[in-house]
Amino acid sequence: MAELMTPRERWIASLSKKPMDRLPFWPKINGSYAQHQDEPYRSMSSTELHKWIGSDQHVGIPSCVKVRRKNTSIRSQRKNGYNKIEYITPLGTLNAANRFDQSSSSWHPVEFPVKKREDINIMREFFADAECEFDEGQYEKASAVVKNTGESAVITTGIGVSPLMDWVQHLAGIENAHYMLWDYREDVESLFEQMHSYMCRRAEITADKCPADAVYSVENTSTTLISPEHFQRYCYNHLMDYGNIITSSGKFHILHMCGHLKDVLPYINELPASAIEAFTSPPVGNTTLKDGKNNCNRKCLIGGTNAALWIKSKDEIFWQIKHDLDELENQKGIVVTSAGVMPPLCKPETIKAVAELVKNYNISMDQ
Numbered sequence: 046m047a048e049l050m051t052p053r054e055r056w057i058a059s060l061s062k063k064p065m066d067r068l069p070f071w072p073k074i075n076g077s078y079a080q081h082q083d084e085p086y087r088s089m090s091s092t093e094l095h096k097w098i099g100s101d102q103h104v105g106i107p108s109c110v111k112v113r114r115k116n117t118s119i120r121s122q123r124k125n126g127y128n129k130i131e132y133i134t135p136l137g138t139l140n141a142a143n144r145f146d147q148s149s150s151s152w153h154p155v156e157f158p159v160k161k162r163e164d165i166n167i168m169r170e171f172f173a174d175a176e177c178e179f180d181e182g183q184y185e186k187a188s189a190v191v192k193n194t195g196e197s198a199v200i201t202t203g204i205g206v207s208p209l210m211d212w213v214q215h216l217a218g219i220e221n222a223h224y225m226l227w228d229y230r231e232d233v234e235s236l237f238e239q240m241h242s243y244m245c246r247r248a249e250i251t252a253d254k255c256p257a258d259a260v261y262s263v264e265n266t267s268t269t270l271i272s273p274e275h276f277q278r279y280c281y282n283h284l285m286d287y288g289n290i291i292t293s294s295g296k297f298h299i300l301h302m303c304g305h306l307k308d309v310l311p312y313i314n315e316l317p318a319s320a321i322e323a324f325t326s327p328p329v330g331n332t333t334l335k336d337g338k339n340n341c342n343r344k345c346l347i348g349g350t351n352a353a354l355w356i357k358s359k360d361e362i363f364w365q366i367k368h369d370l371d372e373l374e375n376q377k378g379i380v381v382t383s384a385g386v387m388p389p390l391c392k393p394e395t396i397k398a399v400a401e402l403v404k405n406y407n408i409s410m411d412q
Contacts, residue, residue: 051196052101057258060199060297060319060345062378064410068370069101070403071347071382072396073323077150081389098397099404101380102198106190107183109255110204110247117174132158134170149386157218165225165232168216172239177246179254191256201299203261204247204287208237209271209279210264219270226275241283248287252294259297261322262287267304276309281316288317299347303385305331310340324348325384326369334379335372348384355383355391359398366403376408 049066050058058065074091086094095102120131126147132139139158146153159168191200206214212233213222226233251260262284266276284300291298300313303323310332313321321344326333329351337346349369354362370376381403387396 053196053199053258055101056103056199056380057297059347059378059380060259060299062345064377065408067404068376068406068408069380070099070400071101071103071380072098072387072400073383073385075150075386077148078387078389080150081148082393086393094393098393098400100400103201104190104194104198106187106200106202106255106257107180108202108204108247108251108260109180109183109187110177110250111180111183113176113178114174115176117171119171127155128152130158132168132171134167134174136167136170137163139164139167139171154215154218157216157221159212159217159225160221162225162229162232165229165236169236169239172236172243175243177243177250179250184254184256188256199259200257201259201261202251202255202257203263204251204291205244206263206265207244207280207283207287208240209275209283210266211240212237213270214265237279237283241286244283245286245290248290252291252296257296259299259319260291261299261301262318263301265304266300266302266306266309268308269305273308273312277312281312284316284318292317292319303330307331307336307340310336314341314343318344320345320347320378320380322347323382323384326351326354329353330384333372334369338373345378345380347380348382349379350381350384352383352385352388355388355395359395359402362395362399363402366399367406370406374409375411376406377410 055065055069059069074094076091079087079089079094089097117134120133122129126145128143130141140156141154141158142156143152144155159165194200213219217225266280288298297320298318299320299322300318301322303325306313321341324332324337324346325348334346334349337344350366354365366381
């Protein structure tokens with residue numbers, strides 16, 4: 046088919062829920078993918094793989110924010126596959142550690158910094174001392190990427206994670222996060238207030254200065270980690286503030302939410318964000334594209350598949366994608382991706398074949 050739009054135009058039309066020439070397709074290939082493939086793919090960069098597949102690409106740039114501290118500091122040391130981190134404050138020092146997983150080319154927490162009640166106030170001091178400023182050096186690098194990319198991709202950046210999801214994933218760990226939120230609610234909520242002030246300032250600078258088309262909040266939201274009530278009480282209000290800041294500058298706000306979302310879709314629908322990214326279907330997630338259209342119809346849905354699907358044959362993969370798309374009255378605001386990171390068991394030839402089938406899907410832009 047003759048393509049009438051550039052990848053960037055196609056992405057922006059999708060985020061705006063406007064008509065497109067075809068469905069955008071973006072397999073999420075990270076640094077771990079190529080190392081598990083045969084040649085010539087093993088030697089390709091992610092950019093080269095995307096070009097060979099024919100992806101509608103994302104390109105990330107710095108947020109143009111730097112953090113200055115007067116009374117606190119953070120120190121890290123990488124050794125033997127571990128990254129040991131110290132949060133140093135006048136009230137005390139907190140220790141954390143991440144371990145590198147070679148197969149996924151990613152870091153995972155093995156020790157969280159907040160372990161007891163006293164640590165909550167130390168972490169609050171750490172956030173209170175953070176002063177966010179515009180980083181001109183980052184801006185120059187970001188601008189160069191934008192210029193070199195042109196219309197070949199949509200340009201994105203990120204501002205970080207809202208307080209509750211940061212608390213659960215990175216600061217306290219799932220179990221202790223909920224125990225301490227229950228036992229020491231006022232202390233934890235005071236920490237959240239300080240974290241939120243920090244995040245709002247990051248959002249303000251990024252919205253005003255960063256030359257990105259879209260700004261991510263990397264939430265990893267899932268009701269397997271938090272309850273719908275917790276989402277409504279904390280995440281909703283925080284994401285509302287970030288979204289209003291970002292969208293007021295004319296940028297798109299995208300929520301990376303890769304887990305079980307069905308019970309929070311009505312709340313997400315009310316937020317000013319333009320899209321949910323990593324929108325994951327069963328059995329890995331619990332939301333189909335139809336669920337998204339019915340319960341979160343203001344949002345562009347980026348995903349619609351899951352890792353378990355991508356280890357099947359190209360015909361099975363496309364049959365499911367087509368089935369889920371056919372259930373919709375129209376395909377406005379749909380971007381087909383691997384939802385989460387593309388599993389290495391899915392061969393590049395399969396991705397390319399599915400890409401061609403998706404691109405030739407007969408979309409409806411009515412209504």
